[in-house]
Amino acid sequence: MTKTRAHTRRSTTAGKGRARAAAVLSCLVLGAVAFAGPAGATSSGTAPRTAVAGTGGWLRLAHFSPDTPPVDVYLYPFGGSKAEMVLRKVAYGMASPYEPVDAGRYTVAMRAAGAKATSEPVITSTVKVAEGKAYTVAGLGPSSALQLRALPDQLSASADRAGLRVIQASLSQPSVTVHVASGDRSTLRFPMSTPYKTVPAGPTEVKVSTVSGASTSRTLELTGRSTHTLVVLSSSGAAPKLLDLMDSGGASTQPLGGVEAGLGGLGKETVAAGESPSGSGTAMGWGAALIAGAALAYVSVRRLRRS
Template sequence: MTNRSSMRRTIGAVSAAALVALSLAFAPGAATAATAETGWLRLGHLSPDTKSVDVEVTSPSGKTVLELEGVSYGDVSAYSELTPGSYTVSMVPAGSPASTSAVISADIKVPADSAMTVVAYGPSTDLEVKAVDDDLAAPSSGSARIRLFQASTLADSVDVETSTGVPIAEDATQGSVTDYAEVPAGSWTLELTGGDKSASADVDVAAGSVSTLFVLDTADGGLTILPIVDSAAVGDAPDGGVQTGGGGTASSTSVVTRTYGWTKAV
């Protein structure tokens, strides 16, 4: 592959117990309203023992519409604006020549006027691709909406509740995604348990925001929560409400080029 964009994060191998004050602040820039039907797609690498990969999204004609380079564990991209329809997502080891066979690939269908998250998850020996529809509908005034994506390979299932005992997820199995739950905006301390492992995380959710909490493995064999904003605007989603990187969006007629610099929590 050529003309790949760069997608980088600083890896911080910290214990889940030390994960504090993670902000869900909205990244500057938002998807603008499209003059035609539009879909939004973001990609993630959630396989802890799979090395960095290069990701390519192609149309049925074989045209490359999105390329990301050096995607490592815990990376979740911003949304890219695409023409609704069918695409193929392929992943190869980072830096591989164009002739390299994909480690994994999957056919997806980007919906119209909606958003989708596609991730690779699980151990490298049983790698899977999962496509999840993102519901970016605004919460009620003064509230936020959150959901949980259980991507840890160290716990068969996890429970997450607030420090005050409000359940966020119960018996969330590997690869599962909960429904969005509406909570009052503000700072929350979340207690995470899975098997004999436990962790806590302090997260701030802004009023009007919609977020996904990804449960991941840490480098020292523990669990952690990585919060990612799905939408930060109050109003009809996805227009004006989709988190974007690099200050813009791209159509399916050109290869997306962006640089990412978010910090990971694993």
């Protein structure tokens, strides 16, 4: 009889222990999902934070000046001295994802990479963001005549068509001819850019030829209603490189801002003044800690079950 009561007490205690451990495990797993989910999305760098409808537009910053060294790019509210966004060590051929901003006027400033935020900018320019509109602010031209140009971005096309724009940013191949499979052909000199032209949706071959006869070709996957910016970049060879920036996937008027891997996507180099380089780092750290805790709780439950 004594043994039976002792056994019952041990079973009851073990049952309570398992229940407590299971509760802890559930909380940790749910917490890990809550923290790790947004962090993973933020760190991808391919989709912008969603701007609330009716509150603003989008900006994308880029460095397309071939002989200009890496820079830090600052975005200020017009007339303000506190940066809303800073891109660090932006080198030639890099473009940021779109970032949602309030409608209004902004100042964009480029400083030498690593220079103090209070130092004299290499160049500044202003951009006015209209409601629901997107813009690419790009450093263009040679370093001796550097300019910051705000290019309005198209966010949609008809159901069976796509929008395509070309930026000529190659100094080593200063004059190029762009052939599009649909029959469109244009000759561009550095640092020109074209307006958007509509082309049939589907796989579309684009060929860029230089005056020497060298050429680069690639096939773009253009979905209906999507818009793209094709950037012609300098290369060490006879033919230029091509960078495809997806402006919009066509499903809505919110830009996608996808940046090709391997050709200079800035990802989340974006930081807000006064904050850590990426808020997602903290969230990911907490998410990892919670997942580790969940794993320990799981082991504890297993051990209790075996006892």
